[in-house]
Amino acid sequence: MLEDRRLAVLRAIVEDYVSTREPVGSKALVERHRLGVSSATIRNDMAALEEEGYIAQPHTSAGRIPTDLGYRAFVDRLSGVKPMSSAERRAISSFLAGAVDLDDVMSRSVRLLAQITRQVALVQYPSLVQSAILHLEIVRLGETRALLVLIADTGRVEQRVVDLPAPVSDDDIARIRSRLLSASAGVTCSDLGPAVEGVPAEFEPGLRPSVAAIIATLLETTLDTEEQRIVLGGTANLARYRDVFSTNLEPVLEALEEQVVLLRLLGEVSAATEVTVMIGHENPVEDLQGTSLVGTGYGRGESLVAGVGVVGPTRMDYPGTMAAVRAVAEYLSRILDEN
Amino acid sequence: MLEDRRLAVLRAIVEDYVSTREPVGSKALVERHRLGVSSATIRNDMAALEEEGYIAQPHTSAGRIPTDLGYRAFVDRLSGVKPMSSAERRAISSFLAGAVDLDDVMSRSVRLLAQITRQVALVQYPSLVQSAILHLEIVRLGETRALLVLIADTGRVEQRVVDLPAPVSDDDIARIRSRLLSASAGVTCSDLGPAVEGVPAEFEPGLRPSVAAIIATLLETTLDTEEQRIVLGGTANLARYRDVFSTNLEPVLEALEEQVVLLRLLGEVSAATEVTVMIGHENPVEDLQGTSLVGTGYGRGESLVAGVGVVGPTRMDYPGTMAAVRAVAEYLSRILDEN
DNA sequence: GTTGGCACTCCCCGTCCTCGAGTGCCAATG
DNA sequence: CATTGGCACTCGAGGACGGGGAGTGCCAAC
Numbered sequence: 001m002l003e004d005r006r007l008a009v010l011r012a013i014v015e016d017y018v019s020t021r022e023p024v025g026s027k028a029l030v031e032r033h034r035l036g037v038s039s040a041t042i043r044n045d046m047a048a049l050e051e052e053g054y055i056a057q058p059h060t061s062a063g064r065i066p067t068d069l070g071y072r073a074f075v076d077r078l079s080g081v082k083p084m085s086s087a088e089r090r091a092i093s094s095f096l097a098g099a100v101d102l103d104d105v106m107s108r109s110v111r112l113l114a115q116i117t118r119q120v121a122l123v124q125y126p127s128l129v130q131s132a133i134l135h136l137e138i139v140r141l142g143e144t145r146a147l148l149v150l151i152a153d154t155g156r157v158e159q160r161v162v163d164l165p166a167p168v169s170d171d172d173i174a175r176i177r178s179r180l181l182s183a184s185a186g187v188t189c190s191d192l193g194p195a196v197e198g199v200p201a202e203f204e205p206g207l208r209p210s211v212a213a214i215i216a217t218l219l220e221t222t223l224d225t226e227e228q229r230i231v232l233g234g235t236a237n238l239a240r241y242r243d244v245f246s247t248n249l250e251p252v253l254e255a256l257e258e259q260v261v262l263l264r265l266l267g268e269v270s271a272a273t274e275v276t277v278m279i280g281h282e283n284p285v286e287d288l289q290g291t292s293l294v295g296t297g298y299g300r301g302e303s304l305v306a307g308v309g310v311v312g313p314t315r316m317d318y319p320g321t322m323a324a325v326r327a328v329a330e331y332l333s334r335i336l337d338e339n
Numbered sequence: 340m341l342e343d344r345r346l347a348v349l350r351a352i353v354e355d356y357v358s359t360r361e362p363v364g365s366k367a368l369v370e371r372h373r374l375g376v377s378s379a380t381i382r383n384d385m386a387a388l389e390e391e392g393y394i395a396q397p398h399t400s401a402g403r404i405p406t407d408l409g410y411r412a413f414v415d416r417l418s419g420v421k422p423m424s425s426a427e428r429r430a431i432s433s434f435l436a437g438a439v440d441l442d443d444v445m446s447r448s449v450r451l452l453a454q455i456t457r458q459v460a461l462v463q464y465p466s467l468v469q470s471a472i473l474h475l476e477i478v479r480l481g482e483t484r485a486l487l488v489l490i491a492d493t494g495r496v497e498q499r500v501v502d503l504p505a506p507v508s509d510d511d512i513a514r515i516r517s518r519l520l521s522a523s524a525g526v527t528c529s530d531l532g533p534a535v536e537g538v539p540a541e542f543e544p545g546l547r548p549s550v551a552a553i554i555a556t557l558l559e560t561t562l563d564t565e566e567q568r569i570v571l572g573g574t575a576n577l578a579r580y581r582d583v584f585s586t587n588l589e590p591v592l593e594a595l596e597e598q599v600v601l602l603r604l605l606g607e608v609s610a611a612t613e614v615t616v617m618i619g620h621e622n623p624v625e626d627l628q629g630t631s632l633v634g635t636g637y638g639r640g641e642s643l644v645a646g647v648g649v650v651g652p653t654r655m656d657y658p659g660t661m662a663a664v665r666a667v668a669e670y671l672s673r674i675l676d677e678n
Numbered sequence: 679g680t681t682g683g684c685a686c687t688c689c690c691c692g693t694c695c696t697c698g699a700g701t702g703c704c705a706a707t708g
Numbered sequence: 709c710a711t712t713g714g715c716a717c718t719c720g721a722g723g724a725c726g727g728g729g730a731g732t733g734c735c736a737a738c
Contacts, residue, residue, distance in 0.1 A: 025700050040712050043701070061700050061718045101498050139474040139490055149488060149496060151478055157488060159496045160440050235574055236592030249588075253575030364731050377681055382732070400687045400731050 007078060008035065009045045010054055014066050014074045018315050021243060023063030068280035068314060071292070075277050075318050082319035084327055088116070096331050102126075102155035105335055106231050109308070109328055114234025116324045119312035120256065122295070123328075124266050125229040126154035126305040126336065128222050133184045133192070138177040138214065143167040148217055152189070154305060154336060158227070162217045165209040176203070176211055180218070189222040230262045237312075244290065244313040251287040256311070261285050269295030270307025275322045275329075280314045290314065294321045298329040300336045308332060346417060347374065348384045349393055353405045353413045357654050360582060362402030407619035407653060410631070414616050414657050421658035423666055427455070435670050441465075441494035444674055445570050448647070448667055453573025455663045458651035459595065461634070462667075463605050464568040465493035465644040465675065467561050472523045472531070477516040477553065482506040487556055491528070493644060493675060497566070501556045504548040515542070515550055519557070528561040569601045576651075583629065583652040590626040595650070600624050608634030609646025614661045614668075619653045629653065633660045637668040639675045647671060 012033045016024040026042040029035065035042065046064055049055045054070035057063065066074065084092075095112050099105040106123050113121035131152035139147040144164040151157050168176075179199060187195045196218070200211040221227065235256065238249060245252055255261050264284055269276040278284075278293040288311065295309025308329050310321055351372045355363040365381040368374065374381065385403055388394045393409035396402065405413065423431075434451050438444040445462050452460035470491035478486040483503040490496050507515075518538060526534045535557070539550040560566065574595065577588060584591055594600050603623055608615040617623070617632040627650065634648025647668050649660055 023700090027700075037710095038712055039700095040714090041710080044711085047702080057701085059719065060702095062720075063700065101500055103498075134480075135476070135478040135486075137474070137476045137488065141473075147474075147490060147494075147496075149476070149490065151486060151488065151498075155500075157496065157498045159442075159490075161494075233596065236589050236596055239589035239592055242588075249581075250575050250578040253578055257572060257575055362731090366731075378731095379681055379683090380679080383680085386733080396732085398688070401689075402731065 005035070005037070006045050006049060007073075008033075009042060010049055010066070010070060011074060011078045013046075013049075013055055013064055014070065014078075017065050018317055021315065023058055023065050025063035028063070066315075068282065071279045071314055071318070072282075075279070075322075079319045079322075082323045084323050089327065092116075092327055092331055096335065099335075102157070105155075105332070107233075109332060110231045110233035113308070113310060113324060113328050114237060116328075117310050117312070117321050118234075118240065119237050119310050119316065119321065120232060120234045121308075121310050122230055122232050122262055122266055123308045123332075124263075124270065124306035125231075126152075126156060126299070128152055128154075128156060128158070128227045129190045130154075130188070130299070130303060130305045131156060132186055132188045136177065136181045136184060136218075138173050138180070140168070140170055140173045146173060146214065148214060148221070150218065150221060158221050160217050160221050162214050164213055166206065168207065168210050172207055172210075176207075176214060179203075180214070184218075192222055193219060228259070228263050230259060230266065232256060232262065241313045244315065252291065255285055255287040261288075265293055265311070266295055266307035266309055269293060269309055270297035270304060272297060273304070275326050277318065277322065292316055292318075294318070294325050296325055296329045298332045298336070300333065305336070344374070344376070345384050345388060346412075347372075348381060349388055349405070349409060350413060350417045352385075352388075352394060352403055353409060353417075356404050357656055360654065362397055362404050364402035367402070405654075407621065410618045410653055410657070411621075414618070414661075418658040418661075421662045423662050428666065431455075431666055431670055435674065438674075441496070444494075444671070446572075448671060449570045449572040452647070452649060452663060452667050453576060455667075456649050456651070456660050457573075457579065458576050458649050458655065458660065459571060459573045461569055461571050461601055461605060461646075461648045461650065462671075463602075463609065463645035463647065464570075465491070465495055465638070467491055467493075467495060467497070467566045468529045469493075469527070469638070469642060469644045470495060471525055471527045475516065475520045475523060475557075477512050477519075479507070479509055479512045485512060485553065487553060487560070489557065489560060497560050499556050499560050501553050503552055505545065507546070507549050511546055511549075515546075515553060518542075519553070523557075531561055532558060567598070567602050569598060569605065571595060571601065580652045583654065591630065594624055594626040600627075604632055604650070605634055605646035605648055608632060608648055609636035609643060611636060612641075612643070614665050616657065616661065631655055631657075633657070633664050635664055635668045637671045637675070639672065644675070 012029055013024050016032060026039040026046060029042055030039050053067060054073055055064040056067050092112060096108055099108050106125060110121045110123045131154040134153045135151040137149040141147055144167055146162045146164060147159060148162050149159045183196050183199055184192060196215050200208045203211050238252060268278060268284055275294060275296045280292060281289050283289050283291060283293055291311050292314045293309055293311055295307055297304035297307050299305035308325060310325055351368055352363050355371060365378040365385060368381055369378050392406060393412055394403040395406050431451060435447055438447050445464060449460045449462045470493040473492045474490040476488040480486055483506055485501045485503060486498060487501050488498045519535065522535050522538055523531060535554050539547045542550050577584065577591060607617060607623055614633060614635045619631060620628050622628050622630060622632055630650050631653045632648055632650050634646055636643035636646050638644035647664060649664055
């Protein structure tokens with residue numbers, strides 16, 4: 001009974017604080033929620049909640065605000081699933097349906113998610129390592145240069161310029177291309193190494209270094225940790241939370257410009273199909289410890305190929321954000337499935 | 340004589356204001372610059388400059404700050420070319436040299452420019468319309484779907500999924516591909532329409548709609564106004580100028596997220612090889628009229644293929660920014676030339 | 679045209695003070 | 709023993725006040 005009410009108080013504090021942005025006091029609380037008890041009782045509960053670390057006061061004689069721990073309890077035990085309206089679902093679906101290629105899908109998704117949540121959205125390209133090769137193309141750029149184009153079954157297209165150790169003719173390029181294609185078509189990128197290992201030896205000695213160079217670039221492109229790409233959008237929404245980041249918007253913006261940082265972030269939450277939340281100090285990136293991350297993985301069926309998420313102030317509408325992230329992840333998975 | 344000194348005063352005001360961020364008064368001016376006259380004389384000059392609209396005072400009994408017109412005069416008549424140190428040139432050169440493909444060149448350039456100028460950098464991908472087709476590839480994704488990959492001589496690679504009106508065999512795809520390639524290789528994208536016009540008629544009637552669909556997508560990809568792509572970086576630097584954007588960072592960030600807006604911006608300054616400056620209200624985008632744009636075009640030889648630029652507060656170091664933009668544009672042109 | 683002098687204007691900034699929301703504690707109550 | 713009303717207390721927000729100072733405009737003298 002008592003425990004129940006305390007949790008209800010915590011929930012009320014979180015909700016009020018999220019919507020008003022101001023420390024919430026005992027009196028305002030009884031007025032806005034039908035708690036059925038007096039403000040003095042609430043004060044006692046609040047004292048207990050503060051004792052346990054769920055809420056804090058910015059200074060004596062101010063209202064309470066939730067701590068990271070308080071938000072954590074709210075997310076874990078209190079926030080019900082907030083289903084999206086069918087209108088919202090339809091909007092998502094129609095917005096993503098018009099995409100013409102993978103780049104388009106990614107950029108539409110990120111804009112959509114940023115718009116729904118009014119926060120910063122992150123969407124990761126399907127990982128190459130988890131994709132299979134659909135097609136390879138080698139285009140001769142000059143005597144000793146070629147362009148390698150790789151098309152994965154997730155829709156990703158990567159290109160790299162290869163500097164060849166020796167001049168190679170158009171005809172040679174065509175032979176190399178056709179052999180590499182037959183060796184790698186349908187192969188998952190992570191298995192590519194063994195699949196093409198013996199290929200150079202099949203060619204004339206003079207050509208072998210060139211073939212090896214092309215293969216090296218191919219493997220680099222697929223295995224390199226830099227193969228991961230993330231797009232982000234809605235940075236402007238950060239400015240909306242000037243009260244939170246007032247003094248130091250800069251480090252947050254800087255962190256968000258670093259691909260490596262974003263990868264680390266999404267890596268933490270994209271391992272599961274459920275939506276995962278990292279609150280404040282739980283955030284692995286130091287400059288983002290004033291923010292929360294809501295994210296999840298997406299992919300074809302059970303094999304997750306990338307992550308999608310949202311970064312915002314710890315004071316955010318968790319149920320709504322979680323629902324939006326989940327919905328977008330579902331649509332992304334569906335689009336991948338269709339290929 | 341008089342005119343000369345007045346201009347010197349304007350220059351001094353701009354320089355001081357840019358470096359101190361504070362309205363500059365007559366006394367401080369004589370102290371910091373060897374003007375050889377007393378502060379009273381400067382006051383007279385300032386009154387004249389204010390009369391002519393070059394400077395203004397935020398309120399009575401405060402120092403003066405340059406107006407947009409003042410900056411314009413500074414840029415046009417006063418700012419000498421500020422050569423980059425050889426160390427800087429070397430840094431630029433080595434930073435851009437490591438790029439592995441066009442995407443890499445673009446993202447490195449934008450980061451570099453943002454870092455040098457400590458402002459927001461914009462780099463536009465080489466326009467497809469100005470590029471020639473180097474290679475075309477058509478990959479069959481299913482009975483009625485194909486992926487069209489287009490490689491331009493500027494290094495751009497674009498891909499599009501094509502929905503075919505009728506099932507097409509692997510063999511058909513190969514024939515279409517080879518015919519389209521021979522019809523379009525080396526052709527500038529803007530001339531592509533006539534070059535491929537008669538191609539569908541060369542195929543069997545049953546295949547013609549599919550060929551037409553592929554060609555339609557091809558033309559769409561190259562002529563569509565959306566073919567233009569711009570990358571931006573250094574958004575975090577905006578937060579540094581909190582004094583300027585304090586109240587409304589949001590519209591600026593929003594404007595910078597709109598590709599269309601960025602295109603309009605760069606379009607204004609990328610028509611020339613000289614560096615062009617748009618100051619404050621001269622800026623075509625309403626939400627950016629509190630900012631200045633420094634930009635230029637780049638390309639192979641005389642034919643410009645895209646733009647590069649920097650957005651920052653009107654109070655910026657114009658000579659330095661102009662030098663940096665010019666340097667990066669030169670390196671980009673050089674890299675394109677090498678292909 | 680230039681200069682020194684002088685009165686004047688405001689912004690900045692620190693101080694002081696009041697107001698009010700909110701708290702903690704306590705004694706009373708069912 | 710949880711709940712409640714009462715009460716003294718705390719502390720930040722915000723407004724009023726006032727001195728200090730940087731800067732200006734103007735004027736008379738050179």
